Amino acid sequence: MLAYLEANENNVLFAAVVGTFIVSVLWEAVRPRRRVNETSVARWGHNITLSLVNQVLVYWLSVAATLAVAWWAARTGTGLLTRFDTGFGVALVTTALAFELLAYLLHRLLHRVRWLWRIHAVHHSDTELDFTTTYRNHPLEVVLVALATLPVTALLGPPVAVVVAYQMTRASVNILAHSNIYLPESLDRWLRYLIVTPDFHRCHHSDDRQFTNSNYGAFLPLFDYLFGTATRKPFAAYPTMSIGLEYFRETRDSRFDKLLLMPFRRVPLETARPETLVHSAG
Numbered sequence: 001m002l003a004y005l006e007a008n009e010n011n012v013l014f015a016a017v018v019g020t021f022i023v024s025v026l027w028e029a030v031r032p033r034r035r036v037n038e039t040s041v042a043r044w045g046h047n048i049t050l051s052l053v054n055q056v057l058v059y060w061l062s063v064a065a066t067l068a069v070a071w072w073a074a075r076t077g078t079g080l081l082t083r084f085d086t087g088f089g090v091a092l093v094t095t096a097l098a099f100e101l102l103a104y105l106l107h108r109l110l111h112r113v114r115w116l117w118r119i120h121a122v123h124h125s126d127t128e129l130d131f132t133t134t135y136r137n138h139p140l141e142v143v144l145v146a147l148a149t150l151p152v153t154a155l156l157g158p159p160v161a162v163v164v165a166y167q168m169t170r171a172s173v174n175i176l177a178h179s180n181i182y183l184p185e186s187l188d189r190w191l192r193y194l195i196v197t198p199d200f201h202r203c204h205h206s207d208d209r210q211f212t213n214s215n216y217g218a219f220l221p222l223f224d225y226l227f228g229t230a231t232r233k234p235f236a237a238y239p240t241m242s243i244g245l246e247y248f249r250e251t252r253d254s255r256f257d258k259l260l261l262m263p264f265r266r267v268p269l270e271t272a273r274p275e276t277l278v279h280s281a282g
């Protein structure tokens with residue numbers, strides 16, 4: 001199994017992403033969480049175009065570069081995990097926790113630092129949330145996150161098979177978390193403590209800043225609970241809550257070219273203020 005993951009890293013990751021997208025599309029069609037409106041059709045083309053651009057960057061910078069560093073660490077004996085024969089399970093949990101902590105801290109920085117927020121606002125400016133929002137990120141954000149991930153990978157030295165297993169699981173959960181899919185309250189109530197559920201992440205895309213600046217996890221919600229940034233809305237609130245930002249709400253704001261230029265546009269200072277609120281777990 002481990003040898004298979006190492007030998008087929010590209011195919012396994014591609015299959016996980018495409019397979020989850022297919023599941024999301026079907027799930028959204030059969031059991032959507034929110035009503036699909038006319039703005040959704042207009043958004044899809046621009047979101048998918050930006051996503052395809054990002055897939056090249058996500059793949060080459062984030063995935064392939066991380067795997068290359070993991071290969072290098074294994075060959076040269078660099079990194080913490082190469083010094084101990086921990087076995088697959090311990091290495092996977094250690095790697096997931098380290099990468100998720102890094103992702104959590106980076107995400108908080110993206111909300112806190114003004115120029116980073118301008119870049120990250122491209123993701124939050126979507127006025128609905130569905131599978132097409134997953135990779136609606138500004139390419140600069142993809143580059144910055146990838147650059148921060150590489151030194152951590154070198155310090156940790158995770159086995160290549162572990163990186164592949166982590167990345168395919170994370171990508172699948174992340175796509176489902178952005179999808180407009182319904183999960184029963186009885187399931188969401190406990191699942192949201194294990195992985196980021198669609199409602200958990202939907203809260204993060206609320207246009208109400210007290211919720212935008214919460215629920216930073218994209219795969220594991222653990223650090224939101226540990227650091228007191230986990231929030232929730234009543235189960236019945238999600239179908240009608242307003243998604244997006246207080247600005248960039250016009251249909252034309254979500255055009256592909258506007259999305260690329262968005263970090264360089266002026267927004268009112270009082271609404272461009274980065275994170276000011278941190279919330280207790282709920």
Ligand SMILES: [Zn+2]
Nearest residue numbers: 107111120124
């Ligand atoms: Zn965010």
